[in-house]
Amino acid sequence: MKRVRVTPEQIDHYNKPGPRYTSYPTVPIWSHDFGEADYREALTSVAASPDDTLSLYVHLPFCAERCAYCGCNATVTRHEHVIDTYLDHVERELEIVAPLLGQRRRVVQMHWGGGTPNFINEAQSRRLMAMLDAAFDIDRDEELSLEMDPRIGTREQAIFYRELGFNRVSLGVQDIDSRVQVAIGRIQPFENTAALFNACREVGFSSVNIDLVYGLPYQSGEVFGDTLEAVINLRPDRIACFSYAHLPNSRSNQKHVDATGLPTPYAKFGLFQQSVETFTDAGYDWIGLDHFALSSDEMSQAVRERRLRRNFMGYTLLPASHMVSLGVSSIGDLGGCFIQNDVGLGRYQKSLAAGKLPVVRGMRLTPDDHNRRAAIMHLMCNLELPKHMMKDEGMLDSYERVAAHAIDGLVGVEAERLFVTDLGRYFIRNLCMELDAHLSQTAGRPIFSKTV
Numbered sequence: 001m002k003r004v005r006v007t008p009e010q011i012d013h014y015n016k017p018g019p020r021y022t023s024y025p026t027v028p029i030w031s032h033d034f035g036e037a038d039y040r041e042a043l044t045s046v047a048a049s050p051d052d053t054l055s056l057y058v059h060l061p062f063c064a065e066r067c068a069y070c071g072c073n074a075t076v077t078r079h080e081h082v083i084d085t086y087l088d089h090v091e092r093e094l095e096i097v098a099p100l101l102g103q104r105r106r107v108v109q110m111h112w113g114g115g116t117p118n119f120i121n122e123a124q125s126r127r128l129m130a131m132l133d134a135a136f137d138i139d140r141d142e143e144l145s146l147e148m149d150p151r152i153g154t155r156e157q158a159i160f161y162r163e164l165g166f167n168r169v170s171l172g173v174q175d176i177d178s179r180v181q182v183a184i185g186r187i188q189p190f191e192n193t194a195a196l197f198n199a200c201r202e203v204g205f206s207s208v209n210i211d212l213v214y215g216l217p218y219q220s221g222e223v224f225g226d227t228l229e230a231v232i233n234l235r236p237d238r239i240a241c242f243s244y245a246h247l248p249n250s251r252s253n254q255k256h257v258d259a260t261g262l263p264t265p266y267a268k269f270g271l272f273q274q275s276v277e278t279f280t281d282a283g284y285d286w287i288g289l290d291h292f293a294l295s296s297d298e299m300s301q302a303v304r305e306r307r308l309r310r311n312f313m314g315y316t317l318l319p320a321s322h323m324v325s326l327g328v329s330s331i332g333d334l335g336g337c338f339i340q341n342d343v344g345l346g347r348y349q350k351s352l353a354a355g356k357l358p359v360v361r362g363m364r365l366t367p368d369d370h371n372r373r374a375a376i377m378h379l380m381c382n383l384e385l386p387k388h389m390m391k392d393e394g395m396l397d398s399y400e401r402v403a404a405h406a407i408d409g410l411v412g413v414e415a416e417r418l419f420v421t422d423l424g425r426y427f428i429r430n431l432c433m434e435l436d437a438h439l440s441q442t443a444g445r446p447i448f449s450k451t452v
């Protein structure tokens, strides 16, 4: 990909708070009036389409300790019985959700996220998989993935998860530099990461992936360059390079991050641009906002054929019709609705103990939401905006607003479509914001991170 020069003025201009568009409409728009009855209705509506396939997400929030930089819904525990109790409640949730979906459903994509999924023990993992297998027809030939923390991951675990049926794994790395690791409260010798990575390869995971974070304290170009080089030497199939959002007022654990070493917005942008250039030079394609895949990977192929999709689990080639999510804070997408479970572990369990689904907010999408969602997802994934996706005058107005960014070089204009330029890729969230009919309702709220 062509090297792009981005000026500090351009960064200042586009560096405003905005959604990452893992969904549209975005979570802050969803209503707290959307409750259990709405969720049950959505589940029941799916029962009318028995051939629809499912994605399945399970949130396992437990960790051995809290990393200072963490932005996930995570709970620290040393007690196995706490996890057993949680699984009791996930089982209750499953017992309500699965029957409402009608007949036994085929699952074509499953992900265990966290927290630290490999923190729960083998018996607990077996129990969880057995309950999911009892409720759904989980296709072992499709994508079954989980996140593993290399600090506690072992070769034996890798063998165990393969036996359970997982075929994809993501290892959290963030940065290999010891000073950065001290600043973010996550000490992780690279030898552990490399050993687990190689073990995952050897035991037959078909896709072994790595997660990085840029914008951390003390990450200079030189420091991050070492991390990028070490990761490339491992040759993961896919790499996610997430932006660190420092929000200590809403994430109290981040008060323990050594913020004195945080990069300026311009330096942070430079770190991301460095990762784009380093990975593309090394044979990876830049996917969507912040992912990279080997050019031979099927995800790269999907981008070339303009059929990449995105859901709450990330980029995907397997667009299941619905996404069922289980566990505290998890987010579902089914029957034309978004649904979020309670983010408080105690409240999540209390609702289920009372026989209630722990939904705390959600949204039923309007036809306009569906149309704009399709356009935003297509723009984010496939880097173009076909005019035929604009279904009415309002959307055509939005299309023209995106087209106006041709002046600053973010898009190119053709007769029947707009395409995102190499420069525009860095500011693609700003382009999506032009298509967002709800954005004014979230203006000024501190829930979104800035572009840089």
Ligand code: SF4
Pocket: 062, 063, 065, 066, 067, 069, 070, 071, 072, 073, 074, 114, 115, 116, 149, 172
């Ligand atoms: S970063 Fe990962 S391991 Fe650390 S506290 Fe958060 S979820 Fe747990």
